Amino acid sequence: MESQDLKKLGLKATLPRLRILQLLENSLQRHKSAEDVYKELLECGEDVGLATVYRVLTQFEAAGLVIRHHFENGLSVFELNEGYHHDHLLCIRCGKIIEFIDEKIEQQQRDIVQQHGFEITDHCLYIYGICPKCQKS
Amino acid sequence: MESQDLKKLGLKATLPRLRILQLLENSLQRHKSAEDVYKELLECGEDVGLATVYRVLTQFEAAGLVIRHHFENGLSVFELNEGYHHDHLLCIRCGKIIEFIDEKIEQQQRDIVQQHGFEITDHCLYIYGICPKCQKS
DNA sequence: ATGTATGCAAAACATTTGCACCTGG
DNA sequence: CCAGGTGCAAATGTTTTGCATACAT
Numbered sequence: 001m002e003s004q005d006l007k008k009l010g011l012k013a014t015l016p017r018l019r020i021l022q023l024l025e026n027s028l029q030r031h032k033s034a035e036d037v038y039k040e041l042l043e044c045g046e047d048v049g050l051a052t053v054y055r056v057l058t059q060f061e062a063a064g065l066v067i068r069h070h071f072e073n074g075l076s077v078f079e080l081n082e083g084y085h086h087d088h089l090l091c092i093r094c095g096k097i098i099e100f101i102d103e104k105i106e107q108q109q110r111d112i113v114q115q116h117g118f119e120i121t122d123h124c125l126y127i128y129g130i131c132p133k134c135q136k137s
Numbered sequence: 138m139e140s141q142d143l144k145k146l147g148l149k150a151t152l153p154r155l156r157i158l159q160l161l162e163n164s165l166q167r168h169k170s171a172e173d174v175y176k177e178l179l180e181c182g183e184d185v186g187l188a189t190v191y192r193v194l195t196q197f198e199a200a201g202l203v204i205r206h207h208f209e210n211g212l213s214v215f216e217l218n219e220g221y222h223h224d225h226l227l228c229i230r231c232g233k234i235i236e237f238i239d240e241k242i243e244q245q246q247r248d249i250v251q252q253h254g255f256e257i258t259d260h261c262l263y264i265y266g267i268c269p270k271c272q273k274s
Numbered sequence: 275a276t277g278t279a280t281g282c283a284a285a286a287c288a289t290t291t292g293c294a295c296c297t298g299g
Numbered sequence: 300c301c302a303g304g305t306g307c308a309a310a311t312g313t314t315t316t317g318c319a320t321a322c323a324t
Binding site (some may be wrong): 148149151152153154184185186187188189192193211 | 278279280281282283288289
């Protein structure tokens with residue numbers, strides 16, 4: 001029962017919020033733009049406004065439920081926050097996204113931040129390239 | 138004589154292009170949005186259009202003269218491409234940007250890309266935090 | 275001279291906001 | 300019932316485009 005999860009965050013369990021959460025949880029494509037979410041909801045016959053999608057995703061982000069990324073094309077995408085940090089490897093041809101985590105890189109980052117006396121709040125590493133499939137075609 | 142540099146790239150050495158290039162080369166603040174560039178040119182008494190700034194920066198990017206970044210606020214900033222790759226450490230309070238390069242991180246990235254069979258085209262690492270000065274105030 | 279680049283205004287996008295209506299607890 | 304949430308349309312901020320004019324070669 002996801003209604004409970006939302007209420008814990010101080011958010012009413014409304015239909016749009018539940019639908020958006022379900023969509024993010026059950027979709028194969030983990031990374032979606034607001035527009036993607038909106039279109040998919042319409043396709044499912046849900047009557048929702050694009051503004052609401054933005055509002056809900058922003059609230060979810062504030063609540064730590066989702067993470068927002070700005071990939072290099074300038075578009076924002078959202079993904080469910082499953083609690084473990086990870087970085088991204090993206091294919092610029094087909095859009096495939098691979099998530100990875102590398103402890104050595106994480107450690108080096110902590111060292112660098114410390115050398116400069118910063119308090120780290122967030123970090124993101126995007127690697128862009130061409131995946132094996134797209135290299136062949 | 139920078140006109141030559143532009144001509145080599147197949148770009149006519151026009152006034153707006155020269156001015157924008159100079160601005161990027163001579164400014165202390167290496168990272169600027171299109172709007173920043175536009176305003177600074179106007180302040181210098183240059184009569185230039187914002188559209189031209191965007192066009193020129195985009196051409197410069199295509200020519201490899203500048204690099205475009207999309208920081209997490211969603212704004213694009215441009216910096217002169219001085220030929221050496223580097224990553225960025227940013228203060229979310231005061232906007233300070235520190236450039237760094239860490240060979241271990243670079244090596245780990247190459248390993249990861251290779252493990253997944255990708256051909257790397259680009260990569261960027263942004264670390265966000267609070268700088269020493271802003272921690273005190 | 276002539277093809278390219280520019281400035282301006284309008285268009286195109288992505289995202290946010292105001293407001294009257296609706297809904298969950 | 301009523302605070303908070305929603306849909307719609309309008310506003311915003313950024314970036315792009317169309318077009319007549321101006322400029323570099």
